[in-house]
Structures are given as C-alpha cells and as structure tokens.
Amino acid sequence: MILRRGVVSCTRTNMYRYRSISISSKQFSVDDRKNLPSRKLFEELTEKAYMQEKFRSSGRKPFETLVENPIIVKRFFAKELQCEEIVYPELMTKENSNEFNKTTSKIMEYLKETNTHESKQFETLKQLKLFGSNIPKDYDGQEYTNTERALIGEIETENVSVAMILNAHRLVSSTIYDFGTDQQRDKYLPKLASGEIVGTIAFKEWNASETLALNTRAEYENEDGLWYLNGTKSCVVNAINANVFLVLAQTKISDRQGDKKSSLTVFIVDDSLPGVKIHPKDNTIGTSDWNLARVTFKDVELTTDAVVALAGTGNYLEHRIKVHSRISEGITSLTQMKILFKYMLNMIESIEQQANNVSEGNESVTLRVIIGKYTCSIYALESMLYLTTGIMDKYDNTNIDLESAIFVTTAQDQLLHMTTDLLNFVDSRVTIDKHPMNSFIRNVIQLKFTEPNSEVKLSIAREGFHHRLRRLIEERKNQDFIVKNFKDDDELFKSFEPEMHAAIKNFNNSLTSLRWCATGIIELESKEEKGSRDPEMTQLADVASSIYASYASLLRANRSIKLKLPNAQEECIIAQTICDKNHENVKRIEESIQAGLPKTFQTFHKFVSYEMLRPEKQFPVHPLTRLF
Template sequence: MKRVILQKSNFLKQGVRAAGSKPIPDRSDSFVFGLFNGEINPKNIFPYPSVFNQEQVDELNELFSASFDAFDGTNEALENDLRGDLDPEMVQMLRDFGLFGMQVPEELGGLGMSNVQMARMSEIGGELDLGVSIYIGAHQSIGFKAILILGTQEMKEKYLPLVASGEKIAAFCLTEPSTGSDASSVQTRAVKQEDGSYLMNGGKIWITGGGIADIFTVFAQVPVQQEDGTIKDKMTAFIVERDFGGVTHGAPEKKMGIKCSNTAEVYFDDVRIPAENMIGEVGEGFKVAMEVLNSGRYGMGATLNGTQKGLIKKATEFAANRTQFRDKIYKFGAIQEKLARMHAEQYASEAVSYLVANAMDHKTENYHLEAACGKIFASERAWHCCDETIQVMGGMGYMFEQGVEKVMRDLRIFRIFEGTNDILRLMVGLQGLQYTGQQLAPIAKAAKSPIANAPTLIKFKMDQRAKEKGSKTAVNDLKQYVDPALHPEAQKVGEAITRFEVASKKILQKFNKDIINQQFHVKRIAEAAIELFASSAVLSRATAAQKHPTANKEEEILLAKTYIFDSLKKIHGALDQLTEQDESHWKNMAELTEKMVNADSPVLGAHPTELIHK
C-alpha cells in the first residue's frame, strides 16, 4: 500500500508563525484567545447579553411559534427521507414565511434578522427536520452569504431579492476531489479574457443544492503573471449563474442522512463570467471562503440546539411512561444520569451559540475561535444526545417510525460540514498558541541577554511557579462576574484556566515553531479550551437567569452545576495527557499507523486461530 501523507491545510498554516514577527494583535474582544494567556476577556461573555426589549422578544416568539406550527403541520420528515426530496407545498411554505432570506435586509426582500434572531429561528428546522434545515440553511448560511457580507451594493441589489424570496436557490462551491480541509488546493480555473471577463473550467463535488441551485459562489484559481514573468495561481471567488451557460450537475448523491437536501457534483465548462461578478479582488478567495465559513458556523450550533431539545422531549416522555421492574424507568439512576446530562449539555450548547451570535451582531472582530468552538461543541453534544435518546428508548428508538434513527443519520454530517471538527480543533489550538507565542516574544528576546534582563526573567519565572502551585489564578477575575451560588464552580473554572495557561506555555516553549507538527498535543489543548469556553458561558447564562423575573432560577443553577462538574473532568483529563508518558504512547500510535499503511493488509498480527493451533 502507498504511504499516505497528511497535508497541512491553510487552516493550520495560518495558525503558527514566528513569534514576534508581527505586532501583537488586539484580541481583547475574544474570550477564547484570552484563555491562552490566562486572561478573562469579559466583553462578549459577561454579563450574558440582553439584546432585546420585551416587545422585540414578543415579536420574535410570535414569529417563531407561527413558523414552528406551519413547519410542523406541513412537513413530513420521514416521507422526505424516503423520497429524497421536499414536497412543493413545503417549499412554498418556507417561501411564504420568508425563511429563505432571514438575514437579507428588508429593503431587498428579506426579513432583516440579526444573527441572534436567525439563531432562534434556526431551532425550528433543527428540531423538526434537519434535512429541511440544511435545504434552507446551506442556501443562506453559505450559499449567498458572500454576497450578503462581502458583495458590492450592485451585487446585493441584483441577487439578494432573488435568493431571499426563494425564487432562486444559492449554493457554495468550494470542495473538489483534492480539496477538503485544504482549501488552497482548488483546481478549478478561471482565466481572464481580453474583454475582461473570465472563462471558468472545472468541477466541484458534494455541493449542497448543487442540482437545484441557480446562483453559485465558486472558488477558482486565476493565473496571474508576476513581475519576473512566471505565472502564479491565485484563488478567487466568483458569482456564477446557471444561466451563463456551461453549468451542469450530476445525479443527486446517495447519502447517509439529510436526504431531502439535494447534494450533487457541479461542472463548469467554458463558463464566461463578467468581471463585475468577482467577489473581492484576485487572490482573496481564501479570505472570502473563511469569512463565509466563520460567519455560517454559528448557525449550525443554533440549529442543533433545536435538535437536542426535540430529542430530550422524546427521551423524557418515554422514560416517564415506560414501566420496567414495576417502576417508571426515569426513577432508575442509569436513566437519570442520561437525562440530566443530556439537558445540561443542551443548556451549555445553547449558552455558547447565542454568545457567538451576539458577538457577531456587535461586529466583534475576533469571534472565529468562538464560532469554531461552538460548532464543534454543538455537533458533538447533539450526537451524544441522540445516541443516549436511542439508548433510553431501547428497541423503540431504533425503529424508523419513531424518527430518532433518522436524526442520528442526519446528525453525522455536522461533524464534517464547514470544516471538520478535527481540523477546527487544530485551528483553535494553533491560533491560540500563536497568540501565546506573541505574548512570550519579549521574554524570549530578554533571555538572549539574561544578565541585562535579569529582573524581567526572574519575575516571569516567579509568576509561572506561582501559577503552577495554584497560588496565582484567574479565580478572582472570574468570580466577580458570577452569581454567589456559583462561586465554587467559578473558582474551579478559574483554577483550570490558570492550569490551561501554564500548560499552553510549556508546550509552546518545548516545541516552538514545530508545534504545528504536534497534533496530539494541540488536540488536547483545543479540547480544554472548548470546555473552558463552554463552562464560562454556562456560568454567565445561569448568572443572568438569577436576575430575570421569569427564569427558572433554581433549575438553571442546577443545570450549571451539573454541566461544570463534568466539564472540569474533561478539561483536567485533556491536560493530564500532556506528559512524556503520553508522548511515548502517541509515538507508538504513529508507528502503528505507519505499519498499517505500508503493510499488505492494514489488519496486523496473526489471527487467533493460528495462535491456538498446535
């Protein structure tokens, strides 16, 4: 077998540069970046945001209820799954409620929603049918998002009314056979013509809406002649209309889940694109793609909040009515552990996604690590919630008619969509460590002249030792934002933040620039960061509930305590693995993988029947 080489994607390459090679950026509006330096950046997390007045809340709830009822009354989720398509009546209902253009400005035919409002509305599809959710979500969260956030006014006026009404479906075309997480490896090409237009040739795979879309955001390499006469390809984004000619698609893909959302290959054969349909400038395609994906990720978390709620309802109702051994099964500890943990994790998932949506509404510059954490967190918590729901329901949960096994099939793609969770973890870890490296650059510089800079170096070492011993932590910084009922949890989270900072700096000092190759380490750093963010979000949300007149105050404290107890175990479990003993274990795993890939058969070792044969 040929040896497989893991390519480093641009996600990773942008994560680490030489410490001190650039001025330290201002990351004070990012909670996750702050964690890597042991700081509590409260701007977008404490206090938990209150963004609406009562009238706005009532209006949103009214729209939500009406849309939910119409969706529930019109949609047939299991039939959609079997048919692999949406009933025209359902599509029209989505149009009638404006759900194809939730964030398009009202003057251009949309609902003009904020990110927080769209998050709330996204819960409907998440709970009732993830296939439909993707049908409309991919259209607006990524399909025409580049036009919405980066397009010229002329682009917006031309295209947004068409996509907001649902008259035209939009699709996002990035993925190719050689282009997964490594977005820089796009092969589709767009060559500039004498009249200024571009001629595009190439193909894209696994495009959501590819077989029904009329408007595409397409990423292609544009060959540009350099000053020395050489040609360099520069990835660039274009708006392509099917009506331009030369745009075709393949048959609908047969998928594990989300079957009613169309997925197909899309081909571009001598497609002539007007120069004014370029989004941004030549060479800005990667930037455009990242802006769109970062902007769209929060919606996945919001959608999956609804999924978890629907699953919890099913599991709780079943447990409350199912009798075994002369008692309702919800009275058994094994079931109580499942139901309580499912609810606590949903509570945390919701806390995270709405913090990210609010940060985006406030034009926060550095929200992308939070968005990535939210996407990872929600997709994995929703999967766990579904798995446990099936377990609570037993054989009944496994049956097609109950709809839970469909949810499981639909959910599996969310850990792959818009950046796999594996790559996003590496992005979170590497970019956070890069920030730490920039903070440590003055210390590294001082170490080159230790005698002259002795006071600086001594103070740094004393601070680090104090933090390692636990005598200097983020406790006081965090407790000031938290309700007294949660002070014990805030103290433990603060101690974990300090331990996380120390561990991050040790890892960075050990590996320096080579940290990009230490994915075993980076994964665990990211895992701890994600849980620290989630626990802090829960502290903020539960604290805000204590000041709200209609909140379930005691229940929210209970949910917070339940979640944070489990989260702290995950945080310390991840950091506990950053030892030389674990590194030896990882080396064994790397060696084993090499042998599997290079062997005639990846299944190594003699079969047990051979060993027991005399």
C-alpha cells in the first residue's frame, strides 16, 4: 500500500484533555518547552483543542471525551502501575458464555459450508446477522461487546476475505453511529445492520500530492449549498459490492481567524449518485477475494447532510477509524498464525512417522523448538487481544491507541516470522499456484500492506515518550512523586500468585529499563538539536510492545491459577518463558540505546547513501579488480 504523506502517520498526541495524560502549553515553563522534541506539538494541540470546541458547539451528537483507563501502556513508560487494579478482565458470565458459544458454533458451521462461493457467502453473512454485530439493537443490530466481536472475529478471519469485507463494513456503521447525525443513523444503520446495503472505507490514494494530504478534494459552493467531490480512491475493499462509501477528502475550512485553511472531511457517498464510478477489480499479490478496486468521483454533488461529524474533522475521524481497524487486522493475523500452527503440528507428525535417519530426526527436533516459540507468541497475542477488548468493554469511551497499535504490529510481525520459519521445512512444491501454502504466503504478504508497521511503531514511541517527558518534569519539581507512583517487587508480588513471582521480577526490571530508555532519549534530544531519533524511537516501541505482551500474559496466567483452570501450571510456564525472553530483548535494546548504536548506524548508512547517489556514482569496485 502506498500511503499519502501526513495523514496516516499515526502521530496523534491526545486530541482531548485526559485526566492525567493531557498536555497543554500552559503546563510547561519556558525552560521545559526548550526540552520538548518538537515545538510543532503545541500548534497541533492548540488546533485540536479548537476542533474539540467545534464539536461541543455543534448541534450534532454530544461530544464525549476519551478517558484514561487504569491499565494503559502509556503508563509503562513512567513505570506507573496501580496494583489494586492488576487483574485480567472478567466480563462474560457462565450463562452468557454458553449462549454465545452456541452462536459461534453456528457461525463456524455456516462459514465452512459457504467458504468459496461469493453469492452464497453474502447471503450467509446476512442470515447470521454478522453485518450488524457492532450496531446497537435500537437500529436492528446485534450490539455485541468488543470481547464478543473479537471471539467471532477469530472465526471469521479463517477466511481472510470475509473478515476484511466485514471489517470495512463495520467501520462505516460504527463511524456513522458514533459521529453521524440522527438523520444519518436512521437512514443508514438499519440497512447496514441487515446487510441490505454494504459499506466500505475509501481513504487511500496511490498518488498523493507532495503538498497536500490528498488529491481527492471537495469544494463547497455557497450559492447552491452543495459540496462537489472530485478524485480517485485506491485499494477500496469490496468496492464492487459496496453501496455506501466513507470518503476522506481535502477541504478548505475557516479557522479561528476566519482564514481558509486546508483540512480533511469525511463524507457519506452513495454508489448511485451521478459521477461515482467503480473500476474493475485490481490484481493483488494475495487475497484476491477482497475485491480491491479504484473508485472515481467526478463532480459528485453532496449536501451538507453527507458530512460526517463536522467539516474539517477528518483527521480525527480517520485516526479513530484506524485505531479500531487495528484490532480487526491484528485478529486476522492471529487467526492465520493459528492456522499455520496446525499445519506445523501436522508436519511434525508426518516427519516423525517417516523418520528413518538422523537427519530427519533433527528436522523434527528443530520444528518442535519453533512450535514452542510460536506457542508463546500466540499465547501472548491472545492475552493482549482480550485484555485490550476487556478494557474497552469495562471502561466507557476509553483510549486504547497504544494497546491496539502494539497488538497489530506484534501480530503482523510474528505472522511474517512464522511464515518465514516454516519455509525452511517445505519443499519446492510450495511455489506452485495450487499449493495451499502458496496462497497462504501471498495472503500474509498482502496483510502487511494494510498499514506500515514503522509508522505505527513510531506513534507508539512518541506517545509514550511524551508521557515520560511530562512525568520527568513532574519528578524534578516534586521528588515525592517518584515514591508515590513507582512499585517495587514486593508490592507487585501481592497482586500475583506465588508461582508468578519469578516472572514478575523480570517484568518489573523490564519496566525500569523502559523508563530509563525513554529518559535516555530525552537527554539525547536536549543535547543534540540535529538528527532524527527514529531509530531509537522504533526500538523504544519494541520495548513497550514486549512489556505489554509480558504484562497481558502474566495477568492471564495468574487468572488461570486463581480459578484453577485446566493446564494452569503450563500457562504459568509459558508466561514465565515470555517474560524471560522479552526481558532479554529489553536489556539488549536498552544497552543499544545507551551506547547510541541506532543513531551511529543511521549516520553511517546515510553517509554511504550520499556517496552512492553522487553524480559521479562512486560504486565500490569489483573485488577482483586489479591495478596493473
């Protein structure tokens, strides 16, 4: 996927005033502001506060401020934990669980029967009412919780194409419900819930302008009170079957001073409107059933009723859509890992049955080690998923930006690594088109193009880094702040069963390392005005991801031990392994950042690239070149 610049950069730094996360320029002294990584941050926050006021003053759906939940990755950067709330969410009762299991069994059965035929597939999805799983019952939806949708998602994503089509549809319905007018909800939600109309997102473009975020533009004419939409969107999921598009367009909106400034706006566009053209399906490296296609809009007339939320709020809406889509994308990668895991288990049985020599036996042992490795990965991903959805269900309108970002990047990375490891054990038949692993590998590569992991990781690091910076300022002003917020091993031990204490020690040490990594980068920022800190920030995100995986695994295993679930001791071993491995990774990254290696390597690579790109093209000579 080719992303336009400056829009899906995932660098949002808290549009709203969270209880203990918000940052305002008034909170910092002049000396403090000099130490901040970017002065542009204050301009962004001021503009976002202005947009917040526009939301509140509008006659549309009442504005709801995002709240901070007590379990949040951002707090890890400052080593802040509330021990009394260290618990894995328990949201489903026995009765609800039994009833929901019947529903999921039915979904699994029907999806297997209609796995390949597209027309039957859509009819089945309608019968199962999956189109309306996230729509409230007031609008004829199922109103499943986030945890329930994640459970259903694990079934849906066995067929990647079905999952992506449903995800795009649900993003449309949830956006209209959360930010649309009553008129928009009444018009679209019941039909979206039943599957009578199908929605999808049209945000991406192949060729974005260097100066503007998007080439697709909407211009408002005061004389007739209409918006005129022009442009082309690319990689639109299920465009051929969609009836409603959420389109992100460049617009000119008056700012506080009355000056016209470029901004983004989201529109609801029906496929029946004159000027909407859906192109033939694009050929992709994988997941051909997604029906990715281009959609062109030429002088499409839209009334003000087609605007979602308010004109100029597209940046915020796009970010909220992206945050929620990450959960779905991560579930897709997790389910594909489970499919691949079953394939590996079958391979081991086949290899061991045919093992007649030492070489084949060694291959079996190696594969067993890999299976053990990805058992831990899948366990950690499952733990992160249901901890995150549990937080969303337990706390209204909560902020899960970092949790969702960590989940999707970890899931996609682990799926790619797992696929690569498996290639060492398959023969050349996998290169044949009809081989099942051929299409699987293609799908894995295609999934990596949903959103660049590097950008998402930078967004994780930036938000955590900024939180640590704010806390560092507070620590310097108030030494008691450190004693009040930091937890030692003894305090953490009280929240966990004795079997978990060894893992807890490594987890707490990892938290300390993350805190010092963030502090070290802040010190580098204050000393060096020039140069990018992206290499260190990416590693900082890797540290935070490892810690969240350890944390979720610890909570899950601790719950299993308390409830005396089957195989609870095995879960304890898995959680211990995850914590030990992640702690080693964290220590290695901490040492690398302290030594300045990421920055050093980046400097060397830039120097080499400058030499290679000089007009005289100073390529290294061939190693067998002789001067005689």
